[in-house]
Amino acid sequence: MxxxxxxxxxxxxxxxxxxxxxxxxxxxxxxxxxxxxxxxxxxxxxxxxxxxxxxxxxxxxxxxxxxxxxxxxxxxxxxxxxxxxxxxxxxxxxxxxASPHSHAHARGSGRKVVLGLTGAVATAMSPHLAATLVGAGHTVRVAMTKAARRFVTPTALEVITHQPVVRGLWHRTPELPTPHINLAEWAEAVVVCPASATTLSRLARGDCSDLVSALAVATSAPVVLMPSMNAAMYEAPAVQRNLELLRDDGFHVVLPGFGHEVAHAPSQRAPAMGPAPGPREVLAVLEAVLQTASVPRSPQMAEWDARYRELEPEQMPWHTDVLDGDLVDVLSVLPRPQNVLDLGTGLGTVARELARRGLTVTASDLSAVALSRAQTTVAGLPVKLVHDDITRTRLVGPFELVLDRAVLHLLPEAQQADYLRCLSRLVPRGSHLVVKVHAADEQRFDTRKFTAEALEQLLAPAFEPVRITDSSLPGPVTPPAKALLGVFRRAG
Ligand SMILES: Cc1cc2nc3c(=O)[nH]c(=O)nc-3n(C[C@H](O)[C@H](O)[C@H](O)COP(=O)(O)O)c2cc1C
Missing domain, CATH: 3.90.930 (Outer Surface Protein A; domain 3)
Structure with missing residues (x-):
């Protein structure tokens, strides 16, 4: 207003x-x-x-x-x-x-994107693409092939992205001592735009002799390939064969757009399929892929799948069929959220109870087996079940309330920073995170135990405590596990 x-x-x-x-x-x-x-x-x-x-x-x-x-x-x-x-x-x-709110949302959902540039003429337009991705709130690091440098200067891209541009496999810096692996691990998405026929061929063969192909092969993030070349080149059997291999290998291959072949004199140019799409289309494709790409498998997923295959609800110490009394109290005093994220939803009972209170719920879990069992629990309710790992989340948000009932205390210490980074991105300023973890004097479980100070310290400075109180985790275990209930607000 x-x-x-x-x-x-x-x-x-x-x-x-x-x-x-x-x-x-x-x-x-x-x-x-x-x-x-x-x-x-x-x-x-x-x-x-x-x-x-x-x-x-x-x-x-x-x-x-x-x-x-x-x-x-x-x-x-x-x-x-x-x-x-x-x-x-x-x-x-x-x-x-156009609304200021949605602009803030776009900024809030920024991802770590590697933009791979190759020796296709469309690289000349890459500063505009980089500016569009940065403008949407993404952090963009550019990686270039040697041929790409003939079409654009790295300086322009560094000025636009505020990030160093990596110019090759051997362009090592103290921050990126092994650039292709460091970038592959850093990226939440890789966009190769434009992707030359040569780079596509390298990727299809697993040829990692160049920075862009090496990082795109090494990453576990989704890789979007935007082929861009002369129409005859694009239709050549060799290029089509490579594209088919790449699709089968799990790359996201985008159909080229229509444009003019610059090899022809300006007066003789006719539209033909070949060039990469424009910056706005690339952004739309990237965001669609980020929202829908499945999260890469991890050993933890397999472990949780096994548990949910073997155990009945009454054997799961965290399982409850009703919402904990103190969570009901918290919900009644917090502002009514538009979107709630239920972390580690398991069999979906907490998500079901939230939805029955009229809330729109996204319920995520590491285990695909749990989610398929949860389908019955939440049938007919406004609950979206998502296979996700909150430490590498593919969720977009924003969520005005995140409910973590007994997830944080299961995370290894090394993953706590990623948990916080992902939640900070998903929860807008002023919105809430409600956490239940095992208390320091609960000795019966193989989990991390928390004091109020440790919980507060872990979530600071992104989240400030509203209150942290003694609580319990009701379930099949008697007496119920001693817990802490923390209500936090996303700080600015
Ligand atoms: C003026 C010029 C324009 C080119 N445009 C393209 C192009 O649009 N798409 C493409 O696949 N190759 C194009 N090429 C060929 C690539 O630059 C060449 O195949 C190079 O080896 C690509 O290497 P890279 O994939 O390592 O960047 C062009 C070459 C020249 C000289």
Missing amino acids: TPGGPVGLRRVEAAKVVEHRDATLVLGGDGRVHRFPADSGALVAEVMRLLARPRSRDELHAALTERFEDVGTNTGTIDQAIEHLKGVGAIAAPGPS
């Missing part, structure tokens, strides 16, 4: 304004050019300037009346200009992508 009332209008991003002393041209969202003579042109241009951010009609009227004194008495002129600009698709009500 703006102070002047509900947000009413915003400039459409695609619309452009050209000012000249004789007239103002507006290139509308309708793809046409609209000419406004000098007198109305100045007003139209000012409307477009003011609507660079969302404003209500009242705000707009106030600002324009101040700027054009003569219009002050004639609000009809302003409304006419507004209606005209709406009609040509130059201004509109802000959509979800």
Whole structure:
């Protein structure tokens, strides 16, 4: 909301304004050019300037009346200009992508992305792509092949990404002593855009003689390949064979877009399929892959699968069919969340209880076996079951409430930092994390035990404690396990 009332209008991003002393041209969202003579042109241009951010009609009227004194008495002129600009698709009500909230969301969901550049001519456009990815909140590290350096200077990419650009397998630094492995492990996603025919061939053969192919082969993160080349090259059997191998190997292979072959003289260019898609399409593909790519298998997943295959609910010391009394109390005092994340949902009973209270729940677990058993528990309720590891999460968020009932105390110490990093990304400022862990004087289980101070210290500075109280983890074990209940708020 703006102070002047509900947000009413915003400039459409695609619309452009050209000012000249004789007239103002507006290139509308309708793809046409609209000419406004000098007198109305100045007003139209000012409307477009003011609507660079969302404003209500009242705000707009106030600002324009101040700027054009003569219009002050004639609000009809302003409304006419507004209606005209709406009609040509130059201004509109802000959509979800234009709202300040969604911008914050995009920033909050930023991932660690390696952008691989190869010797395809589209690399010349890569600064725009890097800027688009950074603008969406992602941290971008660029890796280049030798041929890519012929099409773009690393300096431009370093200025845009604020990260060093890695120029080859042997471009070692104290921070990246073995660049291909360090980048492969750092990445939450790798985008090779543009992917040359040569790099595709290296990848299909497992040829790691170059930085980009080596890191793309070594990473466990999803790898998106955007082939970009001359149409005849793209259709060649050798290239198609490689693309098929790459799809089978689990790479995400994107169909090229339409463009013009730059090898032909400008006057002789006809559209043909071959070039990589533009920056916005690449961003959309990346985010779709990040949301849907399955989490890589780990030994812990296999262990949890085995447990959930063998044990009945009454043999699981953490299992409960109802929501713990103190969790019910906490839910009643916290602001009502739009989206809740139930971590380590197991058989889904906590998720079911949250959904029965009218909440929209995402319920994640390391074990695919648990999730398939949970399907029956949550049938017909607004619960999305997701196979995920919270220390390497593929979830996007935001979640206004994360409920961790007995997950954190199972994590090895080495994974606690990743747990915190992932939760910090998923939980927006001011939202809550509710944690239950075994207390320091509970000796019956092979878990990490926490004092209130240790719990607070572990989650700081991303989360500040609202309260930490003595609690229990009701389940089939008597007496119930001694626990701590921590309610934390995401700090700014
Ligand atoms: C002017 C020029 C433009 C090129 N454009 C492309 C291209 O768009 N796509 C492609 O696959 N190869 C293209 N190539 C060929 C690659 O640069 C060449 O195959 C190189 O070995 C790729 O190496 P890399 O995959 O290690 O970057 C181009 C070469 C030149 C000289």
